[in-house]
Amino acid sequence: MIKKDKDGKIDIIGMNLEEMVTTFVGLGLKKFNATQVFDWIHNKMVFNFDEFSNISKKDREFLKEHFYIAQLTFKTHQISDDKDTEKFLFELSDNRLIESVLISHKNRHTLCVSSQIGCLIGCDFCATATMTYERNLSASEILLQFYYVQKYLSERGERLGNVVYMGMGEPFLNYDSVIESINILNSPKGQNFSKRNFTVSTSGIVTGIEKFTENESQVNLAISLHSVRDDRRTEIMPINKRWGVQELKKALINYQKKTKNRITFEYILIDDFNCEYSDAFELADYLRSFSCLVNLIPYNPVKGKIYKTPSKSKQREFYKLLKDKNINVTLRETKGQDIAAACGQLKAKKEMENGTEN
Numbered sequence: 003m004i005k006k007d008k009d010g011k012i013d014i015i016g017m018n019l020e021e022m023v024t025t026f027v028g029l030g031l032k033k034f035n036a037t038q039v040f041d042w043i044h045n046k047m048v049f050n051f052d053e054f055s056n057i058s059k060k061d062r063e064f065l066k067e068h069f070y071i072a073q074l075t076f077k078t079h080q081i082s083d084d085k086d087t088e089k090f091l092f093e094l095s096d097n098r099l100i101e102s103v104l105i106s107h108k109n110r111h112t113l114c115v116s117s118q119i120g121c122l123i124g125c126d127f128c129a130t131a132t133m134t135y136e137r138n139l140s141a142s143e144i145l146l147q148f149y150y151v152q153k154y155l156s157e158r159g160e161r162l163g164n165v166v167y168m169g170m171g172e173p174f175l176n177y178d179s180v181i182e183s184i185n186i187l188n189s190p191k192g193q194n195f196s197k198r199n200f201t202v203s204t205s206g207i208v209t210g211i212e213k214f215t216e217n218e219s220q221v222n223l224a225i226s227l228h229s230v231r232d233d234r235r236t237e238i239m240p241i242n243k244r245w246g247v248q249e250l251k252k253a254l255i256n257y258q259k260k261t262k263n264r265i266t267f268e269y270i271l272i273d274d275f276n277c278e279y280s281d282a283f284e285l286a287d288y289l290r291s292f293s294c295l296v297n298l299i300p301y302n303p304v305k306g307k308i309y310k311t312p313s314k315s316k317q318r319e320f321y322k323l324l325k326d327k328n329i330n331v332t333l334r335e336t337k338g339q340d341i342a343a344a345c346g347q348l349k350a351k352k353e354m355e356n357g358t359e360n
């Protein structure tokens with residue numbers, strides 16, 4: 003995706019190979035220069051023109067005149083007590099902050115990336131929603147989250163296995179940059195990261211689901227559901243006023259018919275709200291039409307929110323009720339709560355640099 007800064011310089015990380023070739027040739031450079039630069043950035047993960055050693059000094063200077071390299075500066079890194087969750091705080095070139103979370107299980111590593119600074123959706127249980135919404139991230143800012151963590155893992159001989167768009171922001175409100183980042187990571191000349199290993203999670207933007215259905219049959223889709231009753235869902239997810247649960251269901255049935263992909267449903271268990279017997283039966287009924295996996299996520303407390311986590315026995319009971327209805331379901335262990343990296347807890351703040359997050 004061609005993006006320029008205020009000086010007219012092009013964001014070189016955010017271009018796919020085709021765009022790079024066309025732009026380079028248009029500027030009088032050689033086609034193979036584009037392949038070389040793409041390899042430095044997206045395969046070798048080098049983000050400094052001066053280090054592109056197979057490009058002549060003259061051409062490197064020319065590149066600097068016409069292109070810029072987006073910045074993502076590492077600020078802090080926190081590791082949960084169980085060592086399975088790591089949270090990274092990054093600063094962007096405009097001093098805004100974002101977070102990414104690395105979740106590891108044995109040698110399997112999943113990166114949860116942010117797609118926006120803040121979020122306009124306003125889910126009531128979510129810490130990100132309490133931040134001021136600032137802007138969408140560019141494709142390059144999404145890619146740099148991946149590259150930073152991939153390099154971090156490579157130092158111990160490991161690699162990312164999956165990427166989930168479940169960090170700060172609603173990915174379908176930044177559709178083009180999200181898809182461009184996936185396409186670039188999928189490029190055989192770059193990371194060659196299989197599309198099957200990406201999951202985009204939405205709060206239920208039906209227009210985004212429709213576009214995704216038409217164009218992205220290989221990328222996985224996850225839905226933050228949390229209730230199948232319109233009144234309840236609207237209470238915690240205002241987006242439900244725009245697209246209610248039946249309209250969402252219709253779009254998802256169409257998605258599955260076209261792509262044959264299994265859908266993941268995220269369901270946060272909130273005490274005295276959405277995890278009674280009747281909720282399990284209604285949920286099972288709603289899901290009957292789908293080939294799906296339901297992730298039950300015990301609510302992760304967010305300061306200032308009234309919601310409570312159900313007891314372990316209540317969580318297990320809800321899980322069992324769904325299991326008995328032949329629903330493919332998992333009950334997640336709560337991970338990363340101690341570093342506020344669990345689902346719904348991301349809230350990049352300046353104060354975190356001083357260890358005074360609230």
Ligand code: SF4
Pocket residue numbers: 121122123124125128129130131169170171172205226346
């Ligand atoms: S849960 Fe996701 S969509 Fe909802 S406010 Fe938080 S970041 Fe936005």
